[in-house]
Amino acid sequence: MRELELYFGPQHLGMVGNFSITLKVEGDRIVKADANPGYLHRGFEKLMEYRTWMQNFPLVCRINVVEPDHIELIYSMGVEKLASIEVPLRGQFIRSIYCELARVGSHLFGLWAYANMLGFDTAAQWAMYHRDLVLDLFEELTGGRVYHIYIRPGGVRRDFPNGFEDRIIHTLHTIGSKVPDYNATFFENRIFEKRAKGVGKLNREQAKRMGAVGHAIRATGMKYDIRKIEPYAAYDQVEWEVPTREDGDVYARLLTIRDEMIESVHMIFKLIDKMPRKGAVCTKTPNPFKWNIPAGDTYVRCESSRGELGLYLVSDGGDKPYRVHFRTPSYSHGLTILEKALVGESIADVGNIMISLYVVAPEIDR
Amino acid sequence: MAETSFLSPFKAVKYLFKKPKTLCYPFELKEPAARYRGFHINDWDACTGCGNCADICPNQAIQMVKIAELKAKPQEGIKDERPQLDYGRCCFCGLCVDICPPGSLSLTRDYFHIHFNTDTFTFIPKDEKRDTESFVSADEYSVLKASLSHRKKDYRGFSPDIEYSLFEPERVDMPQISPPKRKLSFIEQVIGYSKDEAKREAGRCLECKLCEDACPANLKISEYIHAISEDMPEESLRKIFEDNPIPSICGRICMKHCEDACSLRIRGDALAIRWLKRYVADTIEDYRKTLELKPGKSTGKKIAVIGAGPSGLSLAYFLRLKGYDVVVYDELPGGGGTLRTGPPTYRLPLGSIDKDVNYIKTLGVKFKFKTKVGKHIEFKKLLKEYDAVFMGIGNTVSFSTGVKNADTCCLALEFLKDNKIGKQRKVGKEVIVIGGGNVAMDAARETIRLQHMQYPNKKVITKTVSLEDWHELPATKEEVEEAKEEDIQFNPAWGPKEVVLDEKGNITGLECKKVKSVFDEKGRFAPTFYEKETMFIKGDMIIEAIGQRPDFSFMGKLANQLKFTKRKKVKVDKNGMTSIPKVFAGGDIVNINLDAVTAIADAKIAAEGINRYLSK
Numbered sequence: 001m002r003e004l005e006l007y008f009g010p011q012h013l014g015m016v017g018n019f020s021i022t023l024k025v026e027g028d029r030i031v032k033a034d035a036n037p038g039y040l041h042r043g044f045e046k047l048m049e050y051r052t053w054m055q056n057f058p059l060v061c062r063i064n065v066v067e068p069d070h071i072e073l074i075y076s077m078g079v080e081k082l083a084s085i086e087v088p089l090r091g092q093f094i095r096s097i098y099c100e101l102a103r104v105g106s107h108l109f110g111l112w113a114y115a116n117m118l119g120f121d122t123a124a125q126w127a128m129y130h131r132d133l134v135l136d137l138f139e140e141l142t143g144g145r146v147y148h149i150y151i152r153p154g155g156v157r158r159d160f161p162n163g164f165e166d167r168i169i170h171t172l173h174t175i176g177s178k179v180p181d182y183n184a185t186f187f188e189n190r191i192f193e194k195r196a197k198g199v200g201k202l203n204r205e206q207a208k209r210m211g212a213v214g215h216a217i218r219a220t221g222m223k224y225d226i227r228k229i230e231p232y233a234a235y236d237q238v239e240w241e242v243p244t245r246e247d248g249d250v251y252a253r254l255l256t257i258r259d260e261m262i263e264s265v266h267m268i269f270k271l272i273d274k275m276p277r278k279g280a281v282c283t284k285t286p287n288p289f290k291w292n293i294p295a296g297d298t299y300v301r302c303e304s305s306r307g308e309l310g311l312y313l314v315s316d317g318g319d320k321p322y323r324v325h326f327r328t329p330s331y332s333h334g335l336t337i338l339e340k341a342l343v344g345e346s347i348a349d350v351g352n353i354m355i356s357l358y359v360v361a362p363e364i365d366r
Numbered sequence: 367m368a369e370t371s372f373l374s375p376f377k378a379v380k381y382l383f384k385k386p387k388t389l390c391y392p393f394e395l396k397e398p399a400a401r402y403r404g405f406h407i408n409d410w411d412a413c414t415g416c417g418n419c420a421d422i423c424p425n426q427a428i429q430m431v432k433i434a435e436l437k438a439k440p441q442e443g444i445k446d447e448r449p450q451l452d453y454g455r456c457c458f459c460g461l462c463v464d465i466c467p468p469g470s471l472s473l474t475r476d477y478f479h480i481h482f483n484t485d486t487f488t489f490i491p492k493d494e495k496r497d498t499e500s501f502v503s504a505d506e507y508s509v510l511k512a513s514l515s516h517r518k519k520d521y522r523g524f525s526p527d528i529e530y531s532l533f534e535p536e537r538v539d540m541p542q543i544s545p546p547k548r549k550l551s552f553i554e555q556v557i558g559y560s561k562d563e564a565k566r567e568a569g570r571c572l573e574c575k576l577c578e579d580a581c582p583a584n585l586k587i588s589e590y591i592h593a594i595s596e597d598m599p600e601e602s603l604r605k606i607f608e609d610n611p612i613p614s615i616c617g618r619i620c621m622k623h624c625e626d627a628c629s630l631r632i633r634g635d636a637l638a639i640r641w642l643k644r645y646v647a648d649t650i651e652d653y654r655k656t657l658e659l660k661p662g663k664s665t666g667k668k669i670a671v672i673g674a675g676p677s678g679l680s681l682a683y684f685l686r687l688k689g690y691d692v693v694v695y696d697e698l699p700g701g702g703g704t705l706r707t708g709p710p711t712y713r714l715p716l717g718s719i720d721k722d723v724n725y726i727k728t729l730g731v732k733f734k735f736k737t738k739v740g741k742h743i744e745f746k747k748l749l750k751e752y753d754a755v756f757m758g759i760g761n762t763v764s765f766s767t768g769v770k771n772a773d774t775c776c777l778a779l780e781f782l783k784d785n786k787i788g789k790q791r792k793v794g795k796e797v798i799v800i801g802g803g804n805v806a807m808d809a810a811r812e813t814i815r816l817q818h819m820q821y822p823n824k825k826v827i828t829k830t831v832s833l834e835d836w837h838e839l840p841a842t843k844e845e846v847e848e849a850k851e852e853d854i855q856f857n858p859a860w861g862p863k864e865v866v867l868d869e870k871g872n873i874t875g876l877e878c879k880k881v882k883s884v885f886d887e888k889g890r891f892a893p894t895f896y897e898k899e900t901m902f903i904k905g906d907m908i909i910e911a912i913g914q915r916p917d918f919s920f921m922g923k924l925a926n927q928l929k930f931t932k933r934k935k936v937k938v939d940k941n942g943m944t945s946i947p948k949v950f951a952g953g954d955i956v957n958i959n960l961d962a963v964t965a966i967a968d969a970k971i972a973a974e975g976i977n978r979y980l981s982k
Contacts, residue, residue: 054532055424058459122378129387136399143403143473143524149459157464158530161400184377193370288422288465288532290569290595 001026008350010039017361019334021354025347033342035335041365048324053079054288056321058149063326064363065146066109069102070304071326072151077232077300078313079153083293085283089234091155093275096234098141098150099302100264100271101168104175105134106305107261110358114254115186117351118195123186130175137171140164155282165272172265179262187258196251200341200353203248210340211332214307215256216357220248226303238270250349250356257358260305292319306330306358326366334359392509398475402523403458405476405514406451406491410436412470415445416574416629419462419471422532427455428462431490440579443627453479453487453514460524465533467572467629469526476521478512486514494519528633535634538567540641545851549811550818552711555848556618556641561597564645568594571637572629580627582959582967585609587624587639594642599649600656606643607657610966611683612676612722615705617644618714621842621961647718653725661730662689667980670695670752672739672920675703676962677758677953679723680969681976682731688977692731693752697738699787701726704760704954705962707783708805710812716787740920749948754976757936757944758953758965761914767800771865774873775800778809778911785812793817794907795826798876800862801911802832807845809911810854829855831862831876831903833884833893857903861895865908875904916955933958941975942968950976 009020018039024032044063048056060075061068073095080087087095108131115124135145140161142148150157186192202212204220217224225242227235243259245252285291295317301310310327334357341353389396398404415438420428430447438446449462449471463471471491479487494501501519508516528535541557542548548555559567573588581587586605593602606613620640628636650656667690671678674696682692698706701723705714727733739745748755764777776791778801784791795817799810810828817826830849832839835858839846850856860878868874880899886892916936918925929937929945935956942950952968954960 051424054461055422058424058457058461122375122381139402140399141401143399143401143460144458147457147459149403157460158401158527181378184374186375188370188374190370190372190374282530284534285532287534287569287572288461289573290571290592 003031006347008347017359019359019361019364021338021342021350023342023347023350028347030342030345030347030350033339035339037335037361037364039365040362042362044366045324045326048321050320052288052319053083053153053291053293053321054285056324057152058147061147061149062362063328063366064304064360066360067102067106067305068147069099069151070302070309072149073099073233074300074302074304074309074311074326075313076151076153077302078298078311079293081298081300082296082313082315083153083285083291085154085285087155087283088280090159090276090279091281091283093234093237093271094156094160094281095151096237097168097268097271097275098156099233100268101134101137103264103305104172104261104268105131105138107257107264108134108175110257110305110355111186111254114352114355117355118192120186120189120192123182126178126182126185130178133171133174137164137168140167152282152285154285155280157282159281165275168268168272172268176262176265182258187255192254193251195349195352196254196356197247197249199250199345199349200253200356201247201249202337202341206340207248207337210336212307212337213329213332214303214305214358215253215260216307216333216337218242219245219252219256221246224308226301226308230301232300232302234271234275237274238267240267240270250352253356290319292317297323301327304329306333306360306363326363328363328366330358330360330363333357334361334364395509398477398523400475400523402475402477403460403473404523405453405474405479405489405517406449406462407472407474407493407522408449408491409470409493410448410496412468412632413448414443414468414470414576414629414632415447416443416467416572416576417445417447417449418465418467418533418572418574418629419449421573422461422465423456424459424461425455425457427452427457433490438579440576441623441627443576443580443629443631445576445579448490450488450490453489454484461532463524463526464531465572466526467533467574467634468632469528472522472526473524474517474521475523476512476514476517478509479514481513489514531633533572533630533634534570535630537570537635537638538563540638545848545853548712549814549852552815554715555712556644558648559638559641559645561649564594564642564649565597567638568592568642570630571595574629576627576629577624577637577639580623582623582957582964583609583970584967585624590646591637591639591642594646599646602646603650603653603656606646607653607659609970610963611680611726612962612966613643614647614718614721615676615702615714616962616966617641617647618718619705619709620963621959623963647721653721654728659687659729661686664691665689665980667691667753668693668751669754669756669976670748671756671758672696672745672748673703673758673760673953674698674701674723674733674735675705675758675760675953675965677760677965677969677972678703678756679726680966681756681758681950681952681973683726683729684970684973685976686726686729686731688973690976690980694731694733695737695739695743695748696733696735697741699735701733701735703758704762707786708779708808710782710808710815711786712811712815713808738920740922745921745924753948753980755949756942756969756972756976757949757951757955758969759916759918759920760954761916761960763915763917764910765913765915766910767862767912769862769864771867771873772910774865774867774871775908775910778805778909779914781809781909782812785816790816793820794873794905795821795824796905797828797907797909798903798905799828799830799909799911800832800876801913802830802834802838802858803840803911803913804842804845805914806830806832806911807841807849809909811849811852813909814852814854827855827905828853829857829903829905831857831860831878833859833861833881835859835881835884838884857901860901860903861893863900866902873906873908875902876908877902938972939975940971941978942972943975943979
C-alpha cells in the first residue's frame with residue numbers, strides 16, 4: 001500500500017491545542033509520527049529573565065492554560081528554596097487544597113476534551129459544567145477564574161474567605177454525587193471500552209524509558225507520584241492513596257484519571273479537617289523592588305495533574321532570575337511518548353491517544 | 367469496576383427532564399465574586415501619585431500621567447500624577463493593588479468594556495467620588511451599556527489589604543536608651559542601627575522619590591538608601607555629600623521633611639531616612655578616604671562666611687569645591703553654630719558636629735573660631751577684603767515673655783548653651799518651661815536631666831506651659847512623646863500672666879491665664895485669653911523658650927540697609943543675595959522652616975548665586 005504523509009493539526013477537528021503531528025500512513029494505519037511543537041512559543045523562560053522575582057509570578061501561570069496552579073506553585077517553591085523562605089503551615093494546607101482543587105478542575109477539563117473528542121457529548125458537557133463549579137470556587141478565593149495568580153513566593157496571596165471550606169465541601173459533594181452518572185454514561189459505557197481498551201498501549205519499561213510521568217506511568221502499575229516521593233506543601237499531613245492501573249492503555253489512563261479525581265476529593269476533605277484554623281498564610285517577602293536572591297541554583301518538582309512538573313531556577317544574586325527552565329510533563333508525553341504510541345494505531349485514534357496522555361501544547365512550547 | 371455495557375448510558379435520559387444549568391445571558395447574570403479582579407478604581411484623594419503601581423506592573427500597563435486639575439503638594443508627599451491603565455496590556459494580576467502604599471487602588475467586579483474606539487482602552491481610573499457620571503447605582507445599571515464609562519457603584523473586588531501588602535509597613539525599631547535610664551544623664555538617646563538593621567530598614571524603601579521632592583535640599587534619598595540596602599555605605603555617603611556636607615549632624619537632628627512625605631507612612635511607618643543617614647555617617651570613620659573630593663581649580667576669589675552653622679558650613683563646602691577660598695568666622699570655639707549650643711548632648715553630641723566640621727576643614731576651608739564679627743573684626747572690613755560675604759548667623763537671641771517679673775527667668779538659648787559648651791547651670795527642684803516648641807522641649811528635657819544629676823533620689827518636677835493646645839504644639843510629635851516618656855508635665859493652652867515672687871525676690875511660681883485662641887482667622891499668631899480664668903503653677907525656676915530672633919548689631923549702620931520680608935525674614939533674591947550688594951544670606955534668618963536642612967538648601971542657592979555673581 002502507498003505511504004502517505006498526513007498533516008494532523010494545528011487546524012484539525014481532532015486536535016486540541018496549537019500543536020501538530022505529521023503522520024506517515026498506510027491506509028489508516030500510522031507508520032510514523034512526528035510531533036511538531038512551536039506554534040505557541042511565547043518565550044516565557046526568556047521573558048522571565050527580564051522580570052523581577054515578584055513580577056514573574058503573574059506570568060508563569062500562563063505557561064499552562066488548563067491548570068495554571070501547579071506552575072505557580074513550582075515557581076514559588078523554587079524561589080522559596082533559593083531565598084530560604086518558609087511557608088506558614090496554614091499556607092501549606094491552603095496550597096495543597098488549592099492544588100487538589102486544581103487537579104479536579106483540570107481532570108474535568110481533560111475529561112471534557114477526551115469525551116468530546118470521542119463523541120460522548122453528554123459526559124463532556126457535565127464535565128465542563130462541573131469544572132465551572134470548581135472555577136467558581138477559584139473565583140471566590142483568588143478573584144480570577146482561569147488565571148488565579150494566587151500562590152506567590154512566601155505562601156498564598158489571601159486567606160480563605162469566611163465559610164469557604166464549607167463551600168468547597170458543598171461543591172465537591174455536588175460533583176461527587178454525579179460520579180455514578182459519569183460511570184453510567186462514560187466509564188461503564190461499552191463504546192468507550194471498545195474505543196479505549198488496548199489502544200496506545202505502553203508497558204512499564206517503555207513508559208519509564210521515555211519519561212512518562214503522572215497518570216501515564218501510574219496506568220502501567222507504577223506508584224510514581226511526587227506528592228508521595230518528595231512530599232511538599234501539606235501532602236505529608238494526611239493519609240491518601242496513589243491510584244494505579246496495570247494495562248497502560250488509553251482505557252487504564254482514563255480510569256486512573258477518574259480514580260485520582262476521587263482520591264483528590266477525599267484528600268481535600270481530610271486536608272480541610274486537619275488544617276490549622278488560624279495563622280498566617282504567607283511569609284513576608286522582601287521589598288519586591290529590592291529583592292535580590294542569593295546566587296545559586298535549584299531544582300524543585302511537584303505533581304501536577306499531568307504528572308511530574310519540574311523547575312530549574314538559577315539566580316546570579318540579582319533581582320531577576322538568571323535562568324528558568326520548566327520540565328513539563330507534556331514535553332515528554334507530547335513529543336516522545338506520543339510519537340511511539342501512535343505507531344501502528346489508526347488515524348481515528350490520534351486524538352484518543354493524545355488526549356489520554358494529557359498533552360497540553362502551551363506547556364511544551366513555553 | 368462494574369461490567370461495561372451498551373445500555374448504561376441511557377441512564378442519562380433522566381436529565382432530559384431537568385432544568386438546564388446554563389444561564390440565559392444577558393437576562394440572567396452571574397454575580398462576580400467579592401474578590402473579582404476586574405477594572406481598576408482609584409481613590410484620587412488617597413492616591414499620592416507615587417508611581418509604585420507603574421513600577422511593579424509586569425506588563426508596563428500603567429503609566430503615571432499629569433492631571434491638570436490636581437495640585438502637587440511635595441511637602442505632604444502628594445504628586446499631581448495619577449496612574450493610567452492600558453487595558454490592552456493589563457493582565458489583571460493585582461500586583462498594583464498589593465504594592466499601593468496608600469491603598470487607594472483597587473480592582474472592581476466590572477469587566478465589560480465594549481467600544482468602537484480602541485483609545486478608550488487607555489483609561490485613568492477614578493472612583494465614585496470623582497467620577498459621578500460613570501458610576502451608577504445598581505438600579506440604573508444595565509449590562510447592555512456596560513463599559514468603562516458605565517459601571518456599578520460600590521462594586522469593589524480585589525482590594526488592598528495591609529496584611530498581604532508587598533511592602534513592609536513596619537519600621538525596624540531604632541534601639542534607644544530607655545526613658546528612666548536616659549533622663550539620669552546626657553547619654554545619647556538613640557543608639558543607632560547596626561549594619562543588619564540598617565540594611566533591613568533601607569530594604570523597605572520603594573524608591574518612589576516622594577521624599578526627594580519634599581526635602582528642601584533635594585537630597586538623592588532613594589539612591590543613598592538603595593546603596594545602604596546593597597551594603598555599600600561608601601557609595602551612600604558619596605551620594606549624600608553631593609547635596610549635604612553635614613550628614614553626621616543631619617542624621618541626628620534633621621527635621622526630616624522627607625519622612626513626612628514617605629509613601630509608607632500612610633498605612634505604616636515612614637522609612638527611617640534620618641537614622642539611615644546617621645548610620646552611613648557613623649559607619650564611615652574617615653569621610654576623606656571614601657569621598658576623595660578635591661577643591662576645584664582656584665578662582666582666586668575670596669569668600670567670607672559669618673557663622674559656622676549648617677548654612678555657613680554648607681556654603682563653605684559648596685564654594686570650596688568650586689575653587690573659592692573660603693574663610694568662616696564664628697564667635698564660638700567650634701563649628702556648628704546654633705547646633706553647637708542648642709540641641710542637647712543626648713540628641714547631638716559635640717563629636718558628631720566636629721566630625722562634619724573637621725572634614726570640611728580638610729578641604730581647605732579656613733575657620734576663624736572665637737572671632738566675633740563686629741567685635742574682633744569689623745563687618746565693613748570683611749566687605750572690603752572679600753569678594754562676597756555670606757551671613758548665616760541664625761537666631762541667637764531669645765525672646766522674653768515680658769510679663770511682670772520676667773527678668774527673674776532665664777532664657778532658653780543661654781541655658782542650653784551654658785549646659786552644652788559652658789558651665790552647667792544650677793536648676794531648681796520644680797522648674798517651669800514656658801513654650802511649646804522644640805527649644806522648649808530641649809530646655810525641659812535638659813532640665814529634668816540636670817535635676818536628676820543635681821538632686822539624686824529627690825523628687826523633682828519639670829513642667830511646660832504653652833499657649834498652644836495639644837494639637838497645635840509646634841514641637842515635633844516625637845519630641846513631645848519623648849518628653850512625656852521622661853515624665854515632663856504639660857500645661858497646654860495656658861499663657862503666662864505674671865511671675866510670682868516671694869518677699870525675698872525668689873520665684874514661687876507662675877500665674878497663668880487660659881488661652882482662648884492662639885491664631886487669628888488668617889492663621890497668624892495673635893493669642894487671645896480668658897483674662898479671668900487663671901491658674902497658679904508652682905515652681906522655683908522659670909525658663910522662657912518662646913522664640914528666638916537674630917542679632918544684626920554686628921553690621922553696625924549697614925543693618926539699616928537690610929530689607930526684610932513681611933514675616934520679618936531677611937529678603938534675598940533668587941541668588942541668595944540680600945538688599946546689600948555682595949552680601950548673601952541663608953539659614954534661619956532667611957527661611958521660615960528654621961531647620962538645618964533648609965539652611966543647607968539656602969546655602970546651595972547662595973553658593974550657585976555667588977558663583978554666578980563672581981563669574982560675571
